Amino acid sequence: MASQIPYLDVQNLTKRFGAQVLFDNISFSIAEGQKVGLVARNGTGKSTLMSVLMDKEGHESGDIIYRRDLKVGYLEQSPQFDPEESVLQACFNHEDDPEKVLKAKQILTQLHITNLEQPMGQLSGGQQKRVALANVLITEPDFLMLDEPTNHLDLEMIEWLEGYLNRGNKTIFMVTHDRFFLDKVCNTILELDDRTIYTYRGNYAYYLEKRQERMDNLRAEIQHSKNLYRRELDWMRRQPQARGHKAKYREDAFYELEKVAKQRIEDRQVRLKASTVYIGSKIFECQYVSKAFDDRGQKKVILDNFYYNFARFEKMGIVGNNGTGKSTFIKMLLGEVQPDNGKFDIGETVRFGYFSQEGLKFREDQKVIDVITEIADYIDLGGGKHMTASQFLQFFLFTPEEQHNYVYKLSGGEKRKLYLCTVLMRNPNFLVLDEPTNDLDIQTLQVLEEYLQDFAGCVIVVSHDRYFMDKVVDHLLVFKGEGEIQDFPGNYTQYREWSRMQAKDEAEQAKPAKNGNATAESDGAGTAKRDANFENKRKMSYKEKREYEQLTQEIDALTEEQKKLEEELCSGNLSVEELTEKSKRLPEIKDELDEKEMRWLELAEML
Secondary structure (H helix, E strand, O other), rough: OOOOOOOOOEHHHHHHHOEEEEEEEEEEEOOOEEEEEEOOOOOOHHHHHHHHOOOOOOOOOEEEEOOOOOEEEEEEOOOOOOOEEEEEHHHOOOOOOHHHHHHHHHHHHHHHOOOOOOHHOOOOOOHHHHHHHHHHHHHHOOOOEEEEOOOOOOHHHHOOOOOOEEEEEEEOEEEOHHHHHHHHOEEEEEEEEEEEEEOOOOOOHHHHHHHHHHHHHHHHHHHHHHHHHHHHHHHHEEEEEHOOOOOHHHHHHHHHHHHHHOOOOOOOOOOOOOOOOOOOOOOEEEEEEEEEEOOOOOOEEEEEEEEEOOOOOOHHHHHHHOOHHHHHHHHHHOOOOOOOOEEEEEEOOEEEEEOOOOOOOOOOEEHHHHHHHOOOOEEEEEEEEEEHHHHHHHHHOOOOOOOOOHHHHHHHHHHHHHHHHHHHOOOOOOOEOOOOOOOOOOHHHHHHHHHHOOOOOEEEEEOOHHHHHHHHHOOEEEEEEEOOOEEEEEOOOHHHHOOOOOOOOHHHHHHHHHHOOOOOOOOOOOOOOOOOOHHHHOOOOHHHHHHHHHHHHHHHHHHHHHHHHHHHHOOOOOOOOHHHHHHHHHHHHHHHHHHHHHHHHHHHHHO
């Protein structure tokens, strides 16, 4: 049987950027149903390859062949919109197609874009990226081309997108640095390394294993070539007449051998353990802080009488949906935003190093090395040892050649990496990192993870990168909105597992009440342990018993209504008017459930 025609077939593709060759004679293909992730270092041409494949940029040689009549959807890294058009117009221009408009509203709601008449010019860059993502998904293309699809999504949105992309037999080619996302979605990894493409037919975990095997084999080959090269070099240094007249083939082989022997592999065997400035026992105390903003006439609570005493050497992650106040909390800690009530009491020895989402403006005519030496010529490693600015940059994967590049030549990811180096080079003892993983390549993320694991100071990380958080932090502050903050002792994966168990336990606890057995004494999994003084608790009054029974019925009814409503919103069968009405009802149900469940729990304690 003839093999199926691939959706995309790339043959002998070459692209240069000035004198730099980004990829040289590369070939690969993507078949129907393949979900392919492209990984590479910053500045090596990932987004350029995507642009070339979409005919946004030219190339020197090679062929790019799509299957005939293939419908391709493309998400750019930095999409551009007409600032005057509305969200709905920007997202989908076929106003005469009610089904498409309805689907647009459903997906935009999942991405927390609710004001569909708002002009695009009023949206932040992150919101515009979400509109662009919705635009691609709505059209249901045969082949999705996604450049950094998880940037500017919160954890809830990322998990929704994972589920969406895993449904059905979708064909995808994506560039992303989100390793959890790669592992969950992709079944093939392409690595662009040293201008060549390597294919790994598995998820991200499989890629890590097989890449290590490839690098081990390459090291062995280089070492063998070096040994052989030394022997052949002695032969080449003899007088030409001593070599004989029939050794031309041996000369050619020598030069090929020389290329292999002189290959360099980025292989850091040493972890960087910088000596931080002394930090005392007092770090900071968040003393009953409250903060709220006016959000289109509504009071938006960020912190509500919040208290926290930060411990020495603590490494804390902050997670939560967009708009719950994570960055505001950071800015209050740093004194950039003032609380409405309460205060942050900072220890005298604390020296902050702040990496912000906004980044840093560099002089475009400066060299990379000059940006760092303006801060310091070396970093103290302790014990009388130092690391020069150049060595420090090399540790963060700026090669000696790249260190003498001008800033204007750097990619967006390389500029973010340089900004990170400027923060670390100041030798702070308390690092505050707000979305540090955005636009950083996987290799740099691994270096940063090692650095933070060994960092002899305090760390706060705000991030949507689940893989990164699991590696770095030892507990979380979970911002749930409306001033509610949960302190969780563990990493993100542990928190998600705990959340799932809690939801399961609550469902199990609700079963006896649903069956009328309000006084069930089962000690099954998830049931809270009875207080030792159970017998001494106040008994329910008759009125409270009636209230308890009524609440049980109301909670069951609201839960059923919520489930039915969510199914209807995802069905795609609603009219525009019905979708609008039901979308308004869903948050009302959640608020009612929260209120009634809190009272139900109070009464349940008296049973």
